[in-house]
Amino acid sequence: MAKQNIFILGIESSCDDTSAAIIQNGTVLSNVVASQKIHEAYGGVVPELASRAHQQNIVPVVDQALKKAGVTKNQLSAIAFTRGPGLMGSLLVGTSFAKSLAYGLNIPLIDVNHMQAHILAHFIEETDFKKPPFPFLAMTISGGHTQIVKVDNYFDMTVIGETIDDAVGEAYDKSGKILGLGYPAGPEIDKRAQLGNPKAFQFTKPRVDGLNFSFSGLKTAILYFVQKQTKANPKFIEDNLNDICASIQYTIIGILIDKLKKATKETGIKHIAIGGGVSANSGIRKALKDGEQKFGWTTYIPKFEYTTDNAAMIAIVGYLKFLEDDFAEQDVMASARLKI
Ligand code: KG4
Numbered sequence: 001m002a003k004q005n006i007f008i009l010g011i012e013s014s015c016d017d018t019s020a021a022i023i024q025n026g027t028v029l030s031n032v033v034a035s036q037k038i039h040e041a042y043g044g045v046v047p048e049l050a051s052r053a054h055q056q057n058i059v060p061v062v063d064q065a066l067k068k069a070g071v072t073k074n075q076l077s078a079i080a081f082t083r084g085p086g087l088m089g090s091l092l093v094g095t096s097f098a099k100s101l102a103y104g105l106n107i108p109l110i111d112v113n114h115m116q117a118h119i120l121a122h123f124i125e126e127t128d129f130k131k132p133p134f135p136f137l138a139m140t141i142s143g144g145h146t147q148i149v150k151v152d153n154y155f156d157m158t159v160i161g162e163t164i165d166d167a168v169g170e171a172y173d174k175s176g177k178i179l180g181l182g183y184p185a186g187p188e189i190d191k192r193a194q195l196g197n198p199k200a201f202q203f204t205k206p207r208v209d210g211l212n213f214s215f216s217g218l219k220t221a222i223l224y225f226v227q228k229q230t231k232a233n234p235k236f237i238e239d240n241l242n243d244i245c246a247s248i249q250y251t252i253i254g255i256l257i258d259k260l261k262k263a264t265k266e267t268g269i270k271h272i273a274i275g276g277g278v279s280a281n282s283g284i285r286k287a288l289k290d291g292e293q294k295f296g297w298t299t300y301i302p303k304f305e306y307t308t309d310n311a312a313m314i315a316i317v318g319y320l321k322f323l324e325d326d327f328a329e330q331d332v333m334a335s336a337r338l339k340i
């Protein structure tokens with residue numbers, strides 16, 4: 001097949017965003033995301049509700065992605081979908097849809113690892129964003145993931161560090177819940193952190209071997225701290241909210257940067273690419289910029305819409321795999337715990 005004009009439909013449904021995107025030779029023509037508001041009321045993603053919402057959203061989202069791109073389904077070269085990791089019920093919706101559509105159109109099906117996609121989102125063609133050179137370190141930080149990956153080539157990746165419990169976004173969201181903030185709390189903690197004193201309160205950083213992370217202890221420390229202080233002053237949270245947020249943010253960013261420093265030292269690699277929703281955080285962005293000056297790092301942050309869960313990142317992996325004729329069979333199955 002001629003490989004000049006390739007149109008890939010990407011489908012993402014691993015967690016609580018239903019997304020479809022069309023990519024033409026690495027350039028995004030459309031990237032439609034339907035986020036599920038329903039989980040806000042529960043303070044976290046409810047898997048059963050997520051899969052039902054995916055079922056409702058998938059057809060209109062794919063339809064919109066095609067329309068926005070000005071592409072008909074008969075022009076599609078292949079369909080790429082998130083095979084895992086993620087919530088099984090959610091993954092099943094995207095997987096089944098992608099399989100049936102590819103079968104109906106008689107075009108190749110491409111399975112995509114969601115964690116690889118967060119990293120390969122850096123290779124979407126975008127004029128104002130530079131691409132990292134191989135080898136580089138990728139840190140994926142979101143509500144579902146916290147990983148440091150050594151990337152030697154598109155499909156030659158090694159996880160060198162990851163969380164042993166909560167993801168960093170969960171640390172934000174669970175801390176926010178303790179403070180009575182809405183879900184997800186990351187953006188508000190970040191906003192308030194910029195108005196507060198990061199050294200007002202101290203939370204001990206976890207001791208975790210190697211390049212791994214742990215965030216569940218921090219959440220417990222914050223809970224006990226707030227309970228104790230509230231006993232003495234029932235308005236403690238209200239009186240100190242910005243300072244508490246700044247102190248939490250300072251601790252979390254410190255944990256991430258310490259491990260990145262260690263990773264760059266151990267690997268000798270100073271190109272660092274960030275992905276995942278937490279990469280929107282002002283503290284991490286500033287710390288990375290500081291790292292450029294202090295440690296000679298070069299850092300890469302993709303366009304925001306490609307850092308949170310989205311189908312454009314699935315489609316770019318689809319495109320890269322298409323170039324290598326790396327296709328899936330019709331009997332491919334969703335895999336909740338798929339590894340890089
Ligand atoms: O990538 P994402 O949209 O979805 C997944 O979790 O996969 O990431 C969402 C997470 C939430 O935990 C949210 O609180 C966090 O990213 N987040 C932030 C910020 N913006 C989003 N955390 C800290 N600071 C932010 N500015």
Ligand code: ZN
Nearest residue numbers: 118142144309
């Ligand atoms: Zn994700």
